[in-house]
Amino acid sequence: MKKIIAGAVLLLGGIALYLPVHLRAADYSLTLGGWTTPPGRFGTALQNTVGEAPTRFAILFMTVGTLLLLWGAWADDVVRLVRWSQKRANSRPVNGESVKGNDDETSLPSS
Numbered sequence: 120m121k122k123i124i125a126g127a128v129l130l131l132g133g134i135a136l137y138l139p140v141h142l143r144a145a146d147y148s149l150t151l152g153g154w155t156t157p158p159g160r161f162g163t164a165l166q167n168t169v170g171e172a173p174t175r176f177a178i179l180f181m182t183v184g185t186l187l188l189l190w191g192a193w194a195d196d197v198v199r200l201v202r203w204s205q206k207r208a209n210s211r212p213v214n215g216e217s218v219k220g221n222d223d224e225t226s227l228p229s230s
Contacts, residue, residue: 122194126187133180140170140177 148164155163165171 120191122187122191126184126189126191129180129184129187131184133177133182133184136173136180137177140165140168140173144168144170 144161144165147168148160151160151164151167154160158166165174
């Protein structure tokens with residue numbers, strides 16, 4: 120649960136940092152007289168408003184927050200699925216031998 124809360128805080132914090140930086144750069148790009156081609160009009164406006172570093176931090180926060188959300192929400196399901204697949208791989212017959220056992224052990228685990 121802590122991972123989910125931390126992930127949500129980082130994701131929302133990244134969004135809260137990303138939006139104002141880009142809104143300010145978009146507003147500035149409307150009044151920009153000249154710009155160079157490689158970064159373009161918006162890239163030049165982002166550079167002039169010193170928005171490159173905050174943009175990178177915002178993208179980092181959003182990426183880490185999303186990963187923490189996914190990890191916190193589905194870590195138990197992934198572990199259960201890996202154990203099930205290992206159990207199923209170990210119960211397969213070798214060299215044409217038949218394996219006697221319950222089919223419930225090889226069925227997909229329930230939540």
